[in-house]
Amino acid sequence: MGRPPLDRLACLAGRSWRVSDLPGGLTNRNFHVRTEDEHPTGPRDVVVRWALGDATLLGIDRDAEAANTATAAESGAGPAVLEYRPDLSLLVIEFLEGRSLEDRDFGDPEVLRRAAEANRRLHAGPRFANGFDMFARQATYLRTVRERGYWLPPGYAEHEDAWAGVRRALTSTHRATVPCNNDLLAANFIDDAGSDGRGRVWLIDYEYSGNNDPCFELGNTATECGFSPDQVEAYVAAYFGSPSRADLARVRLQMLCSEYGWSLWGFIQAAASPIDYDFREWGRERYEKAAATFRGPDLPRLLDEVVNGG
Template identity: 50%
Template sequence: MAAPEVLDRIPLLSGVPRSVEELPGGLTNHNYKVTTPSGVYVVRVWASDGELLAIDRDAEHANSIAAARAGVGAPVHAYLPELGVLVVGFLPNCRTYTEADLRDPANLPRVARACRLLHAGPRFVRDFDMFEVQRRYLEIVRERGFRLPPRYLDFMPTVSQIRKCLAVRDEGTVPCNNDLLPGNILDDGERLWLIDYEYAGNNDPCFELGNIWSESDLPIEHLEELVTAYYGRRLRHKIARARLLGLMSKYGWTLWASIQDGANDTIDFDFWSWGMEKYERAVAEFTDPGLARLMDEAARAD
């Protein structure tokens, strides 16, 4: 459905003067900035098979409301699942983060602060566990005959070992975004906002931190600083935990890319190359002799 036709069917936006600007980015949605006399909104129109990608749109809506209540997410104005639409407020005077922003150590305490604010907010309506998501993605890839990276299955025994070692010091879950690419972090000059709650769910906070590190391919020193800023002191086992969950992030999102590559023909993007870049970094970590030491550090107290 074309954007104007969708907008005409949204009561908040129909029958009023408006200007529409398509926003860049978005690998599972088409996003539009809509300006009206009463306000400025972002209209998110679904562009992917949410069921294949483990996206629960009702949960996304509820979790977006929870994030707004936590003071870190945009306000939610409308949800029309029959149209595949979520309408949120446009956050004014914000610029979108880039990898360069995350590579600036001065910004890491700000990111940690925003994460803590979200994590202290209302619980989300579902959980997110990358170990379970990765297994579901793998089933879909194999059932549908999508491309699987070479040697992918060779690392599954190591994944089981990582999961067991992380269970030793499991401290529960908090509401996490789980997808903090730079483009999902906005800066208004005073504070950071976290947007896009498609994959949001209650999760280990170290996954959030490790995923930020992984998605922007940050130096390991930046992860150490991010984790230390989040917890308020340097904790070796938390840093190791975030590194291992960052590895699982790369390994799991690789299959997300495989599914998008095989099933999504509505977005012009090279999902396979995007996923293989993550996978190559995951392989380097799986085959690093230091992996056993990391698992040991994650399982014992400092």
């Protein structure tokens, strides 16, 4: 697929650099660019995000993404935006020293604590330019899948009544929205802690960002990273301090919302993305998690605890 036109970026104009691919990215390609020449301002160390595919199918607003990335930097949760070129589908952000987390890293209580702290930092910061509602997004994604004839797992529609019940429970106990990333899988946490375990975790990739229920943020990470029930409780406690049963139940319901909604993202990508990746299986895994919860014994209790406080 080649590389983006880096020579057209103002922040790299007239300079020489070396570039390497960064792993990850299912709707974009990421590049680490470091200048090599002498310059009064010193070397530049940046990440260039090159957007790919049809963003409208997935509900991505690139202008909001750039604006929210900059806002997240103001809160101290994310990297600074250095340049935004929508005409080139490029967003340039500062390079963060550190490493992307993996699912197994959350087994370390200190990593879990730093990740929760990063969430609190983002959520306490300035509001984002737009909102995010997984119920509205799921409806839009489902309409796209059906209108275009994309593959959908047999039985997906069987859960519509239960899905409506989850929506009623969460909306009847509405909480104030806060700026959320909404896509915090492990790779979107950058941990700059050294061998002594100090430092902080940063949050990256704001394609799906918007003001949302903070419990969706926690639930999305919990399911994406395969948290055990004990890890979910520990993560919720690290975020809230002294969570109620309603807090924990709300996060567990939002795990379900993440699974059922984002599974459709996978089925759309399977049909439309130019990236060589098994998006259908990605979506199927999330759907099967959601279906297990819809059919399982815990859903009525979770609904009751969210509505009545447990």
